[in-house]
Amino acid sequence: MDNKENIALDYRYELPVVEGNLKKSDIDDLIAAPLEKKANKNFYISLALSGTALLIGVVCIAITLFNGIGVWGNNQPVGWAFDIVNFVFWVGIGHAGTLISAILFLFRQRWRTGIARFAEAMTIFAVMCAALFPVLHTGRPWLAGYLFPYPNQNGLWINFNSPLVWDVFAVSTYFTVSLVFWYIGLIPDFASLRDRTLSKTKKIIYSILSLGWRHSHRQWQHYEKAYMLLAGFATPLVLSVHTIVSFDFAVSVLPGWHTTIFPPYFVAGAIFSGFAMVVTVLLFVRKIFHLEQIITLNHLEKMNKVILATGMMVGYAYAMEFFMAWYSGVPTEQFVFINRAFGPYAWAYWIMISCNVLFPQLFWFKKIRRSTTAMLVIVILVNVGMWFERFVIIVTSLHRDFLPSSWGMYSPTLIDFGILLGSFGLFFTLVILFTKSMPAVSMSEVKAVTEGAQPQHHGVSDHE
């Protein structure tokens, strides 16, 4: 956009959250436009692309189900491979959504309003993609009910000591809470859409979805309280989820996994990759749906700053792992890390280092932070790098551990790649359908942060 003007921005003052002096009714029109207009060619092209990827995934999953997971590349000693790599990758992607919607809400960051809804939706879709992999890895997904404690005919209970059971609880709680949080945010918007729409069927659908919402302040009062409570719970929840995911590794005694730095390191990595994914998708969404005034360059710049900060945390963690390996004096531990950087999977390691630590450093330059093309390239690299981070952690630690006689190599099969592609297909198909069927930006929240939206002098304020 108008780069020159923006570069002269004065950061000492709060930048307007919504640009271009949009009126409140314009905001509604803008946000509701994709829902009310007929879909154009671009929509169908992108849907066809992502749908194809999804179909490939479905076919590969069907092959897996029919033949068992022997069709994957997993072997001894690399028993955890693509499935867990992808699981951790997708769960991590999801975390940005909760961070934006809950943590930034608690910090009263008003710029979150433009991107929160979208990021929350991405959380839900990413967790759906993530859940796919461990469930498939069990080999018989239709028996997944055994993962939950219920009195069954075998008289057996689940093992509450196991990190894998913690995972089940963490991911399912995370999914449920994210979904509820997202839906709560959508209720007022569904009500607004219900009152806008001229179509009869849409009206019925929106009436049902909006649960009789009438924008009454007597409702808003409880609503805001509930929203705050949910944000307050979602914040520790998001930290706990990736902590527990990291426990899957850290609680074992495998060199390269058994370290206490894992929980914070994983959480930072999750936020890092999640923000990268949000920026990637938002860049397209704001362009396609003309939301540049609501999802402004300032918002993207702020997200890039978060990416820079978390990228450096991740870099610190990489360095710390090496330091601890040396400092611990455990030979196997030291070997695993040297093997990581210079062994047969060194290429993966250096892709990870360059994509996660080196390239994000370019965000120190304001020009690059505010250039849409440059940031698109960098955030995609970050996504690639974070996928490789999980690959490096899992595969390089497993393929050579204590006993040289049981060392081995891992290479994925076509089916592995097909399911990975399919998960991207699922994700983007859901994202595309979401942008077309629900308000991708929160109407009520954005309206509340426009200029002159709030009273100048608070009457008898007991608010916050």
Add this chain to the structure above:
Amino acid sequence: MNNNPLFAVAAVYDNPDKIISAVTKIANSGYRKFDVNTPYPLHGMDGAMKLKSSKLGFITLFFGLMGAATALLLAWWTLSVDYPLIIGGKPFFALPAFIPVTFELTVLLATVSTVICMLTFFFRFPANSYPIHDTQYMKDVSGDKFGVYVEAADSRFDLTELTILFNETGAVRIDQIYLPAKEVYPLFQPKFLWFLFSVFVITSIITYFSLNKLMYMEPFDWMADQQKQSVQKMSAFYSDEFGMRTPVKGTVARGFIPYKYLGQAVPADTMKNPLPPTSSVLELGKKKFLTFCSPCHGNFADGDSRLRGQFVNPPSLHTNRARTMTDGFIYHIITNGQNAMPSYSSQVTREERWSIINYLRVLQKAKNASDADLKMAKKESVSDGK
């Protein structure tokens, strides 16, 4: 124009400051049944409406504690009471290991019940219709206007006074909202019944199909059909088509002396029973007898087989013939088989065979006890066997 009773009188404003001052005035004049509708929450409105702060937090607290308690109790009861298992050398109640699940359940219950309680207690869900729906007023406040209405049911309700008040405070428009015509939906409409019926039929079909058909199809059949030889299955590989294999004829394991009298119907000589009838030997003998002999010979060796005529009924082992057989001869029968009775040498080890024989002797004695034996038994039980 409208015969329905008046529900409320409403005013629409286009400026947040104006509505706050109007609402302050309404609340100060003593109106209770009024409400404010704004497209987003306005700062300071709680004070202007004189609302007490939301009590939702208590619900969250209560259910959060419930979640924590549920998780801990469940983990404790399942892993240390109902089915105690030692896992990784941890104690049965390994509190640190239960923390993650406890935390997750706390969050889950707290958030979900907060939302459900908010919807049901404060928003009157599932009732979702309200008189102001489908009015121009609602459309305005849904978009970019701010509105306030006072219900006709309020005891102080005075149309003219309110109109003046609204006008003074700068309302853009004043509306009168009427109650919508009452709609009645009888519960037992044919359409509704049809709907219920079809739901019933569809759920039954799906349930039947998935439980009785799907779960027996590949690959959902618990992988029952696998490419391996399992017991009792025919084998296409071996010429005799038996899946279960016995040792190759004539092979002798190391340190194992083959049975001398194999194949002789009536052996020239028999072996001596090496095992004394100690209680552990009898225990083992009972177990093996019940497993291997009782299907044909009956639990008490009465010859009452459980085979329902699918196999020749064996004789009772309480006959004179059986009681006077030497231990070595019974051993021979088990090892070698006799007429219809097959050899059990591949299923029952040597020690087990002798134990079974000792146990069989106990059964025989019990069935044919004389008065002297009973006296003896009584004496032993009184003196505790010493």
